[in-house]
Amino acid sequence: MAPQDWRTYLVTQESLSAGRSTVDIARAAIEGGVDAIQLRDKDQSARRRYETGQRLRELTAEAGVDLLVNDRVDLALAIGADGVHLGQSDLPVPAARELLGEDAVIGKSASFVEEARQAEREEADYLGVGAVYGTSSKDVPDDEADFGPERVRNIVDAVGIPVVGIGGITASNAAGVAEAGAAGVAVITEITQAEDPAAATRDLREAVERGREE
Numbered sequence: 001m002a003p004q005d006w007r008t009y010l011v012t013q014e015s016l017s018a019g020r021s022t023v024d025i026a027r028a029a030i031e032g033g034v035d036a037i038q039l040r041d042k043d044q045s046a047r048r049r050y051e052t053g054q055r056l057r058e059l060t061a062e063a064g065v066d067l068l069v070n071d072r073v074d075l076a077l078a079i080g081a082d083g084v085h086l087g088q089s090d091l092p093v094p095a096a097r098e099l100l101g102e103d104a105v106i107g108k109s110a111s112f113v114e115e116a117r118q119a120e121r122e123e124a125d126y127l128g129v130g131a132v133y134g135t136s137s138k139d140v141p142d143d144e145a146d147f148g149p150e151r152v153r154n155i156v157d158a159v160g161i162p163v164v165g166i167g168g169i170t171a172s173n174a175a176g177v178a179e180a181g182a183a184g185v186a187v188i189t190e191i192t193q194a195e196d197p198a199a200a201t202r203d204l205r206e207a208v209e210r211g212r213e214e
């Protein structure tokens with residue numbers, strides 16, 4: 001599936017998963033109809049993420065869900081992921097493309113219009129734009145924090161590649177992010193901390209669909 005068709009995108013973080021494993025959360029999110037999963041778990045060793053990534057690859061391949069890896073091109077290659085999500089201080093998109101190949105899906109983080117334009121010039125396939133709302137899942141600098149759907153709209157209007165909103169997104173505010181022009185939403189805790197992660201994924205998807213129709 002292409003990034004413009006992603007409605008819901010799970011970013012994994014086992015330490016925020018209420019005692020459940022990333023593989024169990026991913027399985028439930030797949031049951032709930034998630035479109036893409038990013039292996040993040042930044043606090044874990046490469047070896048541990050490799051082992052988790054192999055399981056995620058099996059599950060996502062069977063379900064037709066896209067699998068991306070946060071930051072690490074080597075890990076993406078090792079587990080046969082569909083692509084990688086790069087931040088502002090990671091490898092430039094063309095260097096990652098050289099290693100992963102033309103078919104890889106490469107996403108880039110952008111919090112400002114100029115970062116978004118630069119990512120598009122580098123031929124990123126999609127943008128992760130945040131933090132749209134307040135989040136305690138990651139430390140975000142003040143000028144990138146809780147900027148609201150208006151900045152999502154500004155970025156969507158400035159580029160021609162799909163935008164995924166991230167940061168503090170829940171089923172209650174996701175429609176507003178989609179209404180601002182985002183193709184979909186990426187979340188950690190809305191799914192990982194939910195009592196029922198499959199239902200949380202379904203609720204998020206419904207909210208995005210509603211926002212897209214506005």
Ligand SMILES: Cc1ncc(COP(=O)(O)OP(=O)(O)O)c(N)n1
Nearest residue numbers: 070085086087088109128129166186
């Ligand atoms: C979909 C998506 N968007 C943005 C990010 C943030 O990436 P980055 O800025 O590199 O921060 P870390 O996640 O690496 O801490 C993301 N991971 N996914």
Ligand SMILES: Cc1nc(C(=O)O)sc1CCOP(=O)(O)O
Nearest residue numbers: 130131135137167168187188189
């Ligand atoms: C990984 C990440 N990146 C962000 C950014 O703004 O780039 S915010 C974030 C954490 C998202 O977690 P939650 O859905 O629990 O708020």
Ligand SMILES: [Mg+2]
Nearest residue numbers: 071086087090
């Ligand atoms: Mg990163």
